[in-house]
Amino acid sequence: MENLLEQYTEEELWKQYKDSRDPSIRDTFIKQYAPLVRYVAGKVSVGMPHNVEFDDLVGYGVFGLFDAIDKFDPEKHVKFKTYAVTRIRGAIFDELRSIDWVPRSVRQKTRELEDTVQHLEASLGRSASDAEIANKMGISVNDFQKVLLKISGTSILSLNDVWYTGEENDKVSIVDSIESPTSLNPDTIVEKDEIKRVIVEAIQSLPEKEKKVLVLYYYEDLTLKEIGKVLEVTESRVSQLHTKAIMRLRSKLTNIKKGIF
Missing domain, CATH: 1.10.1740.10 (RNA polymerase sigma factor, region 2, helix turn helix motif)
Known part of the structure; x- marks a missing residue:
């Protein structure tokens, strides 16, 4: 040809x-x-x-x-x-x-962690520490960090949850907001703008290191290994930070989503 x-x-x-x-x-x-x-x-x-x-x-x-x-x-x-x-x-x-590739045990553990983070941070009014989350779940910090690694794949999947669907092709996901944090389509309807705004605000409110991981991975397009070098931590630690960031985002956005829809 x-x-x-x-x-x-x-x-x-x-x-x-x-x-x-x-x-x-x-x-x-x-x-x-x-x-x-x-x-x-x-x-x-x-x-x-x-x-x-x-x-x-x-x-x-x-x-x-x-x-x-x-x-x-x-x-x-x-x-x-x-x-x-x-x-x-x-x-x-x-x-x-x-x-349905996610094992049932992993899905249950993901849901348990999301619920824990959501209720704990709502009561604290701030981001919860690893120790606080682990204590609430009744496990050690070390076991909590193992859980984060185990469910890392599901956290990436959850980034693509759609937060608004109107016309065909017209939807907002968490990952879209990370990849283009300041670019809003002027033709977009008001509801979509509003949801994108609250997603961006939720990202901005994350602990600094977790926010950096998201931006470097999704916006700057670095690998987890490259991010580890930037932050001077191991690749597995970057994976844990990434998973925690997604858990926090989902907990922050769950109530907002309920209020909008």
Whole structure:
């Protein structure tokens, strides 16, 4: 197949594809952005249990790429790569939810930790320490930190919970707010703006080190190992900080979500 990107700019091809739906143009985009699927799958695979295969994640993500190519609108002035990453990641997490990959014991422990953090921080009026959370759960700090590592995969999944769904493609997730903390679409409806605002505020209220982990991982695109070097802690400690940050965010947002909907 001839390389259409040698004959036209990508912008020109998008305009042609929108008008013609030419399969050869679609194939060109698939080939061009296939590495993006592996990149997103690699990011998602961090913290996942061993029973979740990387190649399976890539397979799920391919469907997201197909969807992104078919639904991308070049007139909205959003880079395709930015749009596609959201679609690819969403397809991966949709499939993970459908196959119910999280062991029941892990899901129960995640729910227990979320409930503990939610009630404890509501009563304290501040972020709870590891010792306070562990004490409330009736376990040692060391065991609490082991729990954080055990449920790290589910915390990444929970970042993609949708907090508002209106028209097709119109939704806000926690991870979207981390990745673009200041970029609000001017065409977005008031409710979506409000939810994005409270998510950003919840992120800002996290303990400084946990907030740094989220921003470095999702916004600056560093790996957990690279973040560990920045913060001068181990990779497993970064994973624990990440999981705690997500638990806190979910506890803060649960009541807000109930109040909005």
